[in-house]
Amino acid sequence: MHAIIVGGGLVGSLEACFLAKRGLKVDLFEARQDIRLLEHVKGRSINLALSVRGREALGAVGLEQEVVSGGIRMNARKIHDINGKLSAQAYGTKDQYILSIDRRKLNETLLSAAESNSNVTLHFKHKFIKADLDEGKAVFLNSDGQEVEAHADLIVGCDGAYSALRRHIMRTTRFDYSQEYIPHGYMELSIPPSKDDKFQMDHNFLHIWPRGEFMMIALPNQDKSFTLTLFMPFNIFESIKTNEDLLIFFNKYFKDSIDLIGMKELCDCFLSSKALPLVSIKCWPYHVGKNALLLGDAAHAMVPFYGQGMNCGLEDCLVLDEIFEEFGNDLESILNTYSISRNPDAKAICDLAMYNYVEMRDLVNSRSFLFRKKVDNILHMIMPNSFIPLYTMVSFTRLRYHQIIKKWRFQKKIVDSALYALLLSSFIIPTVFIASNKLKLWNLWGRK
Known part of the structure; x- marks a missing residue:
């Protein structure tokens, strides 16, 4: 089997490694030149926060330790208040941390890993211009201005939030799309x-x-x-x-x-x-027939406030590989199953990323938020398998994102009810006690 990957960023390079591991011949086409040859790379340089989902995806192709060794552990948030006072808020237990990773270095590591496979060929300065998905054909414009035609059993779009392949799919098929x-x-x-x-x-x-x-x-x-x-x-x-x-x-x-x-x-x-x-993008479905698929930001761009954009994109590759394991080379079943399975999770993390912006910019200063966070951590310590804080579920497990939201809402409802009952009892019991004692005093006074 032969695959074409459109886009040579983090997700495209990792997907090339996964497909090569399965024995597919892979041609990766990237519109930009090889960043490994550049002194300065234009575009975003926001550091990446690597957590469990991304690490497991990298580990599946043998790259986790290489990437982790170049990262810096971040064990907690350090809050700077408006007066310069500092306070710390741990992410989880002492063994739970996220890693600050250099975007360019990770890009270069993944490109080199993809290129090290004999069945992967990298094509730089090849801009996607059109495709015939029914025929499995994609056309690119090279640096000389010439059209290059490529044929494959599978075309995978990993070309980011402003994906050219996604735009082509939107024009040629029934396709739901929203951006904010x-x-x-x-x-x-x-x-x-x-x-x-x-x-x-x-x-x-x-x-x-x-x-x-x-x-x-x-x-x-x-x-x-x-x-x-x-x-x-x-x-x-x-x-x-x-x-x-x-x-x-x-x-x-x-x-x-x-x-x-x-x-x-x-x-x-x-x-x-x-x-x-900053844009949030949702779409459906992620595939077209048995020939084309969208991964990473091309399928679900999100605002960066949960640090899950990269992790979710890398996990896409791992989820797809797990479905390959289930269906072999039946591309129609693989792509259909991937779309149905992954879509609710991608939409859920897009929503959570929006929520976390409010938490990071505002709630971290709230006494009620800090109190609630302490309650959550105590409950997690007492019941580690039953009660898991939201951030822990997102960053330190591979629970599916949409299931995390359901579990979080259920836990929140239970804890809110318990805290309300506790608050109510703390008001009622002293009131009853005082009223009871007043009655006793009144009776004693009456006897006198």
């Missing part, structure tokens, strides 16, 4: 290493500056720097036009970060950059 741009954009800044080449902040944390309507986060890098990402509404970004505007804003909301970034570097970077949009 949130009012917030993002901009990347940086905290460099200290003068003595050390981290300027604790590096085993994901640092968060939650400010209600907006927030900033920082993830550590191997070179002792931190990548900062500022998320806030576009209208606020657009209101900051001068160095003075920027410094007034940062002194009010992120004062402790100014010396870390450097005042000049902050002004130069912010005012020379443009806030970028």
